[in-house]
Amino acid sequence: MSETIIELNNVWKTYFMGNNEVNALQGISLKVKKGEFVAIMGPSGSGKSTAMNMIGCLDAPSKGEVYLSGKDIMNMTESNLAQVRGRKIGFIFQKFNLINTLTAKENVILPMIFQNMTKEERELRAYELLKLVDLTDRMNHRPNELSGGQQQRVAIARSLAMNPEVILADEPTGNLDSKSGSTVISFLKKLHKEKGTTIVMVTHDEHIAHNAERIEYIKDGKIEKIKFNNKIT
Amino acid sequence: MPTKLNQKIKEYFILATTNLFHRKLRSWLTMIGIFIGIAAVVSLISLGQGMKDAIFSQFSALGTDNIIIQAKQAMFGPPGSSTAAPLTKDDRDIIKKSHGVELVATRLIKAIQIDFEKKTFFRYAATFSDDNEARNFMIERFKFKIEKGRFMEIGEKNKIIIGQNYAKEPVLGRELRVGDKLSINKKEVEIVGILAKTGNPQFDNTFFLNEEALREILNLDDRIDIIIAKASNKDDIEQVVETIKKNLRNHRNVEKDKEDFEVQTSQQLISSLRTILTIVTAVLVGIAMISIIVGGVGITNTMYTAVLERTKEIGIMKAIGAKNSDILLIFLMESGLLGMVGGIIGVIFGIALSKTVEIIAANALGSELIKASFPPALIIGALLFSFLIGAISGTSPAIQAARLKPVDALNQE
Numbered sequence: 312m313s314e315t316i317i318e319l320n321n322v323w324k325t326y327f328m329g330n331n332e333v334n335a336l337q338g339i340s341l342k343v344k345k346g347e348f349v350a351i352m353g354p355s356g357s358g359k360s361t362a363m364n365m366i367g368c369l370d371a372p373s374k375g376e377v378y379l380s381g382k383d384i385m386n387m388t389e390s391n392l393a394q395v396r397g398r399k400i401g402f403i404f405q406k407f408n409l410i411n412t413l414t415a416k417e418n419v420i421l422p423m424i425f426q427n428m429t430k431e432e433r434e435l436r437a438y439e440l441l442k443l444v445d446l447t448d449r450m451n452h453r454p455n456e457l458s459g460g461q462q463q464r465v466a467i468a469r470s471l472a473m474n475p476e477v478i479l480a481d482e483p484t485g486n487l488d489s490k491s492g493s494t495v496i497s498f499l500k501k502l503h504k505e506k507g508t509t510i511v512m513v514t515h516d517e518h519i520a521h522n523a524e525r526i527e528y529i530k531d532g533k534i535e536k537i538k539f540n541n542k543i544t
Numbered sequence: 545m546p547t548k549l550n551q552k553i554k555e556y557f558i559l560a561t562t563n564l565f566h567r568k569l570r571s572w573l574t575m576i577g578i579f580i581g582i583a584a585v586v587s588l589i590s591l592g593q594g595m596k597d598a599i600f601s602q603f604s605a606l607g608t609d610n611i612i613i614q615a616k617q618a619m620f621g622p623p624g625s626s627t628a629a630p631l632t633k634d635d636r637d638i639i640k641k642s643h644g645v646e647l648v649a650t651r652l653i654k655a656i657q658i659d660f661e662k663k664t665f666f667r668y669a670a671t672f673s674d675d676n677e678a679r680n681f682m683i684e685r686f687k688f689k690i691e692k693g694r695f696m697e698i699g700e701k702n703k704i705i706i707g708q709n710y711a712k713e714p715v716l717g718r719e720l721r722v723g724d725k726l727s728i729n730k731k732e733v734e735i736v737g738i739l740a741k742t743g744n745p746q747f748d749n750t751f752f753l754n755e756e757a758l759r760e761i762l763n764l765d766d767r768i769d770i771i772i773a774k775a776s777n778k779d780d781i782e783q784v785v786e787t788i789k790k791n792l793r794n795h796r797n798v799e800k801d802k803e804d805f806e807v808q809t810s811q812q813l814i815s816s817l818r819t820i821l822t823i824v825t826a827v828l829v830g831i832a833m834i835s836i837i838v839g840g841v842g843i844t845n846t847m848y849t850a851v852l853e854r855t856k857e858i859g860i861m862k863a864i865g866a867k868n869s870d871i872l873l874i875f876l877m878e879s880g881l882l883g884m885v886g887g888i889i890g891v892i893f894g895i896a897l898s899k900t901v902e903i904i905a906a907n908a909l910g911s912e913l914i915k916a917s918f919p920p921a922l923i924i925g926a927l928l929f930s931f932l933i934g935a936i937s938g939t940s941p942a943i944q945a946a947r948l949k950p951v952d953a954l955n956q957e
Contacts, residue, residue, distance in 0.1 A: 369863060370951040390867035397865015408860045408954070412566040424555045425865040427548050469864065 315381070316399075316476050316509055317343040317366050322375035324361050324532075335361040337532035338375070343477065348503045348510045350523035355515060358532035360481070363513045367479045368396050380476065397425050401470025405482035407462040409454040415465045416441065416450040422472040440468035444498060460491025467498055477509040478502070484519055496522050552873070560877040563850075564885075574846040575886035577839025578930055582890025584832035586926050587898035587916070592825030594902070594915035596818055609778040610685070610810045611785055613639060613771040613792075616803070629796070629804045630767040638795045639773050644784035646776040649678035650768045652758055656751065660716045660726040668746075669728065671755040674698055681774060686747065693722040693737030701757045704728075705737035707748040715749075728753075731761045781809055836930075839886065840937040847879045847941035858945050859953025868946040875942035876935050883934020887927045894926075 324336040335358045343349055343366070353359040364370040365377055368384050377384045379399060384392060402408075409418045419437040428436070441447050444464035454462050463483060470478050480499065484492030500522060502508040512523060520526050526538045564571045615630045633650075640648045652671040657664060673679045676698060682688070683695075692711070696703045710720045720726075724735045728751070742748055758764070775784045789807050798804055808816070851858070858871055866874075898916035905914035 364951045367863070369954065370949070390869060393862060393865055393867040393870075396863065402863050404954075408856070408863075410857055410860060412562050421861070422864040424552070424559075425861075425867070425870055427552065429551075473865070 313345045315342050315344050316379070317341070317511070318376075318378040319362070319365055319372075320376045320378070322362075322365055322372045322377060324358075324365070324370070325373045335532055336365070336372070339365075339529070339533055341366075341527060341534065343509060343511055345476070345509055346503075346507045347525065348500075348523045349512070350520035350526045351511065351513045351529055352517065352520045352526050353515065353529035353535075357529045359513050359515075359529045361532075362529060363479060363481050363511075366511060367400055367402060368392055394426075397422055398473050399476045401472070401475035401478045403463070403466050403470050403478060403480040403483045405485035407454070407459070407466045407486070409462055409465055409469070411454050414451045414453055415446060415457065415461075415468075418454070418465055419468045419472055422469060426473055436472065437468075440471050441465075443471070444468045458491065459487050460494055463487060463491070463495050464498065467495070467502075471502070471508075475508075477511060480510065480512040482514055483512065484514070484516070492519070552870075553877070556870075556874050556877045557881070559874055560881050563878055564881060567850075570846060570849075571882060571885075574842050574882055575839075575889065577842045578836060578883055578886030578933065579839075579890040579893065581832055581834075581836030581839050582887045582926050582930050583893035583897060584835060585829050586891050586894025586918075586922065587901070588825060588828045588832060589922055590894070590898045590916045590918050591901060591914060592821055592828075593919065593922075594898075594917035596821050597917055598915050599817055599821070600814060609775045609781060611645075611773040611775060611781065611788065612806075612808050612810060612813055613773065613788065614769070614806050614808075616806055630769075631771055631805065632768060633766040635792060635795065635805075636768060636771055638791050639771055639788050642773075642784070642787045642791050644776055644780050644787060646774045647677055647681055648774075649673050649675075649682045649772045650755060651682075651770045651772070652755055652764070653769050654758060654762060654764075656728050656762070657730075658716065658726055658728055658751070659730070660724075661718075663717055665716055667751060668749070669751040669753055669758055670747075671753055671758050672696065674754050674756050682772070685772075686744075687742065688747075689740040690737045691740040693735070695737055696752075696754050696757075698754070699756070700736075700754060701760065702731075702733045703736040703754075703757075704733045705739055705752045706735055707739050707750045707752075708741040709748045710751075711738045729761050733757075785809060836933060840883070840933045843879050843882050843934055843937035844941060846882070847875060847938045848944070850878070851875070851941045851945040854945075855948060855953045855956040858948050859950050859956065862948070862950035863954060871948075872942050872946040875945050876938050879938020879942065880931050880935035883937065884927065884931040886934070887930025890930065891923055891926050 319339055319341040321338045321340055322336050323334065323338055326333045326335060339358070339362055341362070351359050351362060361370070365372055368377065368379060371385065379395060387395065410421065413421065416437050419440055420433045423433045423436065438447065438450075441450055444467050446461060446464055446468070449457060449461060454465070457465065478499070483495055483499070487495060496519065499510055499512070503510050510523075512520070514520050521540060524540055526540060528535045528538070613631065613635075636648055636650055639645060650673055654669050656667055656669045658667055672682065679698070690705070691708070693705070696705060706720055709715060712719065716726070720735055722735055722738060725732055726735070727733065733753070739747065739752070753761070773784070773788065775781045785807050789803065792805055792807070793800060793803060796804065861871060895916070895918060902914055902916045
């Protein structure tokens with residue numbers, strides 16, 4: 312039995328919109344183990360983005376517990392949490408979320424700066440990561456000089472900067488054409504297969520979701536069903 | 545840990561520079577306030593300091609054993625121009641007889657009308673005593689030297705000598721020469737000598753006459769503008785001042801502390817002039833400070849805008865591991881840099897400005913009183929101050945940025 316990296320235990324998230332209570336999450340429970348490739352699927356408004364924020368420790372639950380490597384995130388200070396987030400989780404967003412003023416390489420280096428990595432280490436690692444996503448020739452380009460697919464590949468390289476325990480991909484193909492989308496997916500699969508990286512991917516696209524080993528269907532803030540995918544190629 | 549912090553500060557410095565470069569126009573506009581303020585402060589302080597230095601060196605040439613007696617001034621203007629009860633020859637005699645006074649020199653300083661080659665000018669005239677001992681004392685004290693021609697003889701009525709500038713610049717239409725004739729208040733006089741440059745604009749721009757000659761021309765009674773007394777013993781100077789004060793009070797029939805005259809040593813005169821200059825500089829610098837404060841508010845405004853614009857970026861940085869303190873540091877660095885770069889430009893402009901004033905003053909006014917002085921403390925102080933203003937102005941926006949919740953910041957469009 313491999314170790315559990317992320318655990319959501321009966322997590323509720325309630326928003327107040329004026330006088331209305333909106334329960335985005337209604338007691339969701341979920342476990343991600345080391346080396347897994349999990350997809351979280353659901354229509355818009357199902358609460359999958361909120362769930363993603365919980366898994367990524369970007370938001371705190373209203374009720375219930377979130378454990379990251381066995382530690383309750385509610386007991387951590389903001390700066391502790393940031394430190395943990397930087398080291399253990401790599402984010403890939405639907406809209407790439409690169410810093411526009413920085414080059415591809417600088418974007419990959421940024422998380423390493425926050426973790427006090429030395430300059431030599433950073434340069435070397437950034438080069439290796441950009442090589443991994445086939446972008447060494449675009450290293451010194453800024454995001455607006457790159458195509459969507461290329462930007463998302465930079466984002467993948469950035470998410471791997473600190474060699475995280477888990478990669479959280481939030482609709483990674485949502486803003487891409489199908490060709491770039493499948494390149495991005497193939498990179499994720501390659502990472503999972505060759506490096507054993509744990510991946511949690513949120514998507515509303517059944518086809519994309521089927522790249523994962525396990526699909527958790529979310530509806531109305533709860534896990535509705537779980538499907539195991541044995542035929543991954 | 546300190547090395548790590550140093551390294552981080554270096555990284556964030558680069559990051560902040562990148563950000564500022566990305567918004568070039570806005571950064572420049574924001575810096576204008578700071579840079580105008582710093583330029584003004586630097587040039588005002590350097591000119592004020594330079595003026596103080598110049599005055600000090602001028603007056604120290606005067607010696608420290610001199611006592612200067614003037615009637616109290618009712619208004620601004622040259623000495624004696626608007627006094628209620630002027631000093632007179634009687635006062636001079638009283639001072640001369642006071643214990644501890646070695647000798648006494650008197651001076652008149654008057655505005656005169658000069659007609660020269662069909663043009664009329666208004667200038668100042670000063671006098672030499674018609675008393676050999678007193679005259680030599682003054683020539684020695686002020687280090688007067690004749691460049692061309694000669695001094696007036698004692699008792700000579702229609703002869704004058706002129707300050708250097710009248711010979712070097714066409715102040716009266718053309719450069720004046722020895723032998724030129726001009727009229728002072730309709731009375732014709734002849735130039736017999738030109739004074740060597742003293743560096744003191746008052747002397748270099750003045751017409752000199754014998755005291756009795758000027759009295760006659762201007763039809764003056766026996767009033768005197770300034771009396772300079774020399775103490776026989778330098779160490780007793782304070783006591784001599786008191787003696788003169790007491791004797792003058794008795795003679796002029798005024799009570800103590802209600803004197804209508806002033807008795808000062810040259811030392812006191814220097815320090816009171818310095819005080820005046822310090823106050824004037826301080827007031828001007830205070831006004832310039834307003835510009836810096838407005839500049840600071842500009843930085844605050846720019847940084848708030850930056851926080852709003854870059855909320856998403858802050859969210860991203862937090863998601864990939866930036867702590868609140870990292871975000872705070874990045875934004876503080878940016879606003880500090882805005883202040884500092886503004887300060888650097890301001891210092892450069894300030895130096896250029898005061899040098900320009902110095903050159904203009906030297907050329908147009910022939911004045912060496914206006915000299916810019918740049919002590920290193922002024923430059924370093926101005927730079928530190930501008931960085932500080934930037935950082936302080938950016939504190940509140942930076943705190944706002946640091947406190948953003950990652951999830952809220954990320955969802956910002």
